[in-house]
Amino acid sequence: MHGFLTGLEEIADQPPRHMLLLYSGGVDGTYLLQRLQSLGVRVTALHLRIGDRESSATAAAHARQFGASFIDVDLTDQFFDVFAPAAVHADAVYQDQFPVGSTLTRPLMARTAVRVAREHGCEVIGHTATYMQNSSIRLSGSIAALAPEIGVAAPFLGSDLPREAKLAALAEAGISFPEGIHSVDANPWARVIECGSLESPENRLDESVFRWTRDVEDAPAEPAELLLTFRRGLPVALDEAPIAFGDLVERLNLLAGEHGVGRSSGLEDTPFGVKNHEVREAPAATVIIKAHQVMANAVFTAQEHAVRGAIAREWTTTVVQGGWFSHLGESLARCLADLDRPLEGSVRLRLHRGAVTVLSVNSRNGLYYTRFGETFHASMSDYSYTPWLSLATLPSRLRRFGAPR
Numbered sequence: 001m002h003g004f005l006t007g008l009e010e011i012a013d014q015p016p017r018h019m020l021l022l023y024s025g026g027v028d029g030t031y032l033l034q035r036l037q038s039l040g041v042r043v044t045a046l047h048l049r050i051g052d053r054e055s056s057a058t059a060a061a062h063a064r065q066f067g068a069s070f071i072d073v074d075l076t077d078q079f080f081d082v083f084a085p086a087a088v089h090a091d092a093v094y095q096d097q098f099p100v101g102s103t104l105t106r107p108l109m110a111r112t113a114v115r116v117a118r119e120h121g122c123e124v125i126g127h128t129a130t131y132m133q134n135s136s137i138r139l140s141g142s143i144a145a146l147a148p149e150i151g152v153a154a155p156f157l158g159s160d161l162p163r164e165a166k167l168a169a170l171a172e173a174g175i176s177f178p179e180g181i182h183s184v185d186a187n188p189w190a191r192v193i194e195c196g197s198l199e200s201p202e203n204r205l206d207e208s209v210f211r212w213t214r215d216v217e218d219a220p221a222e223p224a225e226l227l228l229t230f231r232r233g234l235p236v237a238l239d240e241a242p243i244a245f246g247d248l249v250e251r252l253n254l255l256a257g258e259h260g261v262g263r264s265s266g267l268e269d270t271p272f273g274v275k276n277h278e279v280r281e282a283p284a285a286t287v288i289i290k291a292h293q294v295m296a297n298a299v300f301t302a303q304e305h306a307v308r309g310a311i312a313r314e315w316t317t318t319v320v321q322g323g324w325f326s327h328l329g330e331s332l333a334r335c336l337a338d339l340d341r342p343l344e345g346s347v348r349l350r351l352h353r354g355a356v357t358v359l360s361v362n363s364r365n366g367l368y369y370t371r372f373g374e375t376f377h378a379s380m381s382d383y384s385y386t387p388w389l390s391l392a393t394l395p396s397r398l399r400r401f402g403a404p405r
Contacts, residue, residue, distance in 0.1 A: 003151055004140065005124070007158030008035060018042045019153060020122035021068070022113055022139070025059025027177050028128035028156060031166040033066040034173060043068040044120055048109050050079045051188040062175060071116060075108055076188070080246040083108050084189055089233055089336040090312040091289050091296075094320060098264035098278075099285035101190030103316075106135050107324035110142030117150055126153035130160065132276050134268065134320060141322035182209055188249050190282040201277045205265055212257040213281045216354040219260040223352035225359065226255070228291045230347070233340025235288055249284040256283035260354040271321070290356050291347040298366040299342050308339050 005011050019036065023029040023045040036043050045063035047056060047070065055072040063070040083104045086092070092100045113125045125143050129136035140152045167177065181196030197206045207215060229237035238248055256262055262283035267275035300308060315332035323329040345363025349356055369376050 005151065005153040005155065008155045008161075009159070011036070011041075011153060011155055012039055015039045015041050016124040016151065016153070018044070018120070018122045019124045019126050020044050020046055020113055020117040020120065021126040022109060022128075023047055023059065023063060023068075025056050025062060026128075027163060027166050027170070030062050030066075030175060031161075031170055032126065032128055032155065033063060033068055034169060037066040037068075044116070044122060045070050046113055046116055047072045048112060049074045050076055050105050050108070051186070052076075065173070065175070073112055073116070075112060076246065078112075079105065079108055079187065080244070080249070084245065084249070085234055086333050086336070087189065087285070088235070088288060088292055089333070089340050090315050091293055092312070092316045092319075093289060094266070094268060094316065097266040098280050099190050099282040099289060100316065100320060101187060101192045101280060101282070102135050102185050103138065103320050103324075104189055105187045106138035106322075107142045107319070110139050111146060111325075114143060114147040114150065117147070122150070124151040124153050126155070128156050129154060130156045131272065132270060134270060134276075134322070137271060137322035138319075138324070139322075142325050145325040188246065188253070189285050190280050192278055192280045194276065194278045198277055198279050201265070201267060205279065209279060210263060210281055212253055213263050213283055214258055214260045216260040219353045220258065223350045224255060224259055225348065225350050226252075226287075227346050227348045228288070230292065230295050230343050230345060233292065233295075233337070233343040235291070237346075249288075252284035252287050254283075256287045256351055256356075257281070259351040261351050261356055262286040263354070268320075287349065287351070287356060290358070291349060292343070294347045294358050294361050295343045295345060295363060296340075298345070298361045298363050298368060300339075301367065304339065308336065311335055311339075 005014065019041055021029065021032065021036070021043050023033070025047065033043060033045065045068040047059050049055065049072070053074065053076070060070045060072070087100060087104055092103070094100055117125050127136075127139045129139060136154055136157060140154055143150060143152050170176070182193050182198065183195040185192045191212055193209045197203055198209065227239050228235050229240065235245065235248055237243060238251060243251070262281050262285065264282070265277075265279045267277055269275055296305060296308070311332055315329065315336060318326065318329045318332065342365045343363075344365055345361065347361050348359040350359055
């Protein structure tokens, strides 16, 4: 089957033979399993974990209750091998506000879904993202790019059912979910909270939603210092001790979160012109990206820094909008990783009550003049400055549009 199914009615009219459903175990996916069972659709529920090392027994039980087979896959290692490093190379901060989150996980989930769908002969891959979530295009776009022969079912794009109706239908089947007004999407890089009291940015921020980060008023009075070492643009050591990327993120989430680092609140653009309010906490991402920016500032020439910045912003926008596996997205990612090759050295940071302060930077590839000592000053003593000033000021001296001559 090819193409897209974007409503529950479309699925009822054209029920697929075998659907692979991306299933987290939440209300939307469980309700969809119930509907698909009523239509006689064969379903394989794919439960993907990124950061959670234990499978969900509850999700497995709910899937089987509605006649679906259940597959569980841990993607944590793949996330830290490929997807999180790309975010570091790009300093991937959405519109200079907050580190990206599900932007990194949805392509990985889609890639895995395509592999499993092919292995099990599924003609359609389904997900539960809505039109207010950029995850819809991230999942659908990634699946379409990787497997154009497989159909995509995104029924909650066209069928906007209230949560209460889904809960009532599931209650009739004996399934209940804990009360909660907020929607949370978490991976090791970022925890994103939305809906409920956070729906409108005009509401005062409900700080009770945070779990990874302390309020700055409750953070330790004594600051913490750390030393991050980079090789080829990626962190490889903490306080001079080699550390795996995933272990580093886990350590920094605890340390930086304890000191109130990494909270943000902002608006993300949707494909339909309106913006969706999101609150997030990303302690480790905030620290690593800051250190990476400092290292880039020390090593890159002005032109390299400007070009890299433009490419990084374009890549971030491209992948936020679902283009991770597009030709542009993949080309920009390779370019950013290649540009980062000279980024080698260490950055010392202080964490204190929500602030990240740079204490020092050291790189053998750094261009700061103190690295060159007297040799630099000696060479500059022989420099002829008059021709340089004459050429540098030539355009301004020759023309000033609108100014009297």
